[in-house]
Amino acid sequence: MLKGKHLLEPMDFSVEELDEIFDLAERIIEDPQKYKHVCDGKLLATLFFEPSTRTRLSFEAAMLRLGGQVLGFSEASSSSIAKGESIADTVRTVAAYADIIVMRHPKEGAPRIGSGFSDIPLVNAGDGGHQHPTQTLTDLLTIRYTKQSFNNLTIGVCGDLKFGRTVHSLIKAMSRYPGNRFCLISPEELVIPEYVRKEVLQKNNITFREVRRLEDAIADLDVLYMTRVQRERFFNEEDYIRLKDSYILDADKMKLAKEDMIVLHPLPRVNEIAVEVDQDSRALYFKQARYGMYVRMALMMKLLGADEGGVN
Numbered sequence: 001m002l003k004g005k006h007l008l009e010p011m012d013f014s015v016e017e018l019d020e021i022f023d024l025a026e027r028i029i030e031d032p033q034k035y036k037h038v039c040d041g042k043l044l045a046t047l048f049f050e051p052s053t054r055t056r057l058s059f060e061a062a063m064l065r066l067g068g069q070v071l072g073f074s075e076a077s078s079s080s081i082a083k084g085e086s087i088a089d090t091v092r093t094v095a096a097y098a099d100i101i102v103m104r105h106p107k108e109g110a111p112r113i114g115s116g117f118s119d120i121p122l123v124n125a126g127d128g129g130h131q132h133p134t135q136t137l138t139d140l141l142t143i144r145y146t147k148q149s150f151n152n153l154t155i156g157v158c159g160d161l162k163f164g165r166t167v168h169s170l171i172k173a174m175s176r177y178p179g180n181r182f183c184l185i186s187p188e189e190l191v192i193p194e195y196v197r198k199e200v201l202q203k204n205n206i207t208f209r210e211v212r213r214l215e216d217a218i219a220d221l222d223v224l225y226m227t228r229v230q231r232e233r234f235f236n237e238e239d240y241i242r243l244k245d246s247y248i249l250d251a252d253k254m255k256l257a258k259e260d261m262i263v264l265h266p267l268p269r270v271n272e273i274a275v276e277v278d279q280d281s282r283a284l285y286f287k288q289a290r291y292g293m294y295v296r297m298a299l300m301m302k303l304l305g306a307d308e309g310g311v312n
């Protein structure tokens with residue numbers, strides 16, 4: 001039963017609960033008209049303390065497509081946080097106005113702190129370099145829709161594995177399914193954090209290898225998850241400039257990949273996927289962004305206790 005729950009990390013929900021969300025998302029994709037009034041009268045509050053295009057707008061589109069309404073802010077400077085108000089007081093106040101809160105914040109753990117002051121569901125929309133659970137729902141729905149399974153996949157994650165929160169969440173989530181293997185492709189300076197290597201991969205006896213060159217791994221992959229180098233998390237602009245173009249997926253590299261490999265990217269992209277790859281049928285990142293809206297529709301319905309007949 002997901003009604004009333006918060007979503008702070010991908011592991012907050014069991015595999016069975018995630019399946020419920022994906023089943024519902026697929027039903028919505030098949031017949032979106034059927035769901036256009038199921039959240040009539042419900043209000044979503046979006047509290048974004050960091051920039052966003054996809055996450056904020058897909059949540060807002062999702063609620064509007066379910067018949068509900070939205071309110072919120074897209075930068076801290078337009079809220080009373082700018083006057084020194086705490087996260088706790090902000091969340092407590094907004095929880096008195098809305099039915100569900102979505103929060104993005106640059107500080108790791110901020111949504112968790114907020115959730116302690118919310119008597120309505122609060123969803124983490126990305127906290128610093130930590131977690132981004134609804135991006136993981138998006139990624140998993142895209143994999144399920146195209147591969148029809150979460151099992152026995154070789155998943156390459158490429159780019160900024162140190163600061164890329166979507167990668168940390170994806171590895172955690174896909175480690176729960178049997179037979180998956182990971183190929184971690186990054187420069188030495190941007191390797192996966194030790195806690196992911198030890199607490200997720202090694203602890204669960206997941207097969208993984210670390211490589212420096214995308215060309216050395218791409219032929220083995222079923223899923224290639226590209227990420228941008230996260231400029232906003234660097235302390236030093238020189239390091240960012242040195243590392244930002246470490247990997248560029250182009251048409252020549254795609255020739256080395258399997259015919260049914262899929263390319264995912266949480267977006268925004270900077271240079272790491274050449275625009276020419278967009279024409280390749282294996283490039284799914286814009287479809288993935290659309291699936292993100294459907295999976296957020298399903299998630300909010302579950303957290304609000306709504307089904308095809310409306311809110312219960």
Ligand code: CP
Nearest residue numbers: 052053054055266267
């Ligand atoms: N994937 C993602 O989180 O994109 P935004 O930063 O645009 O929300």
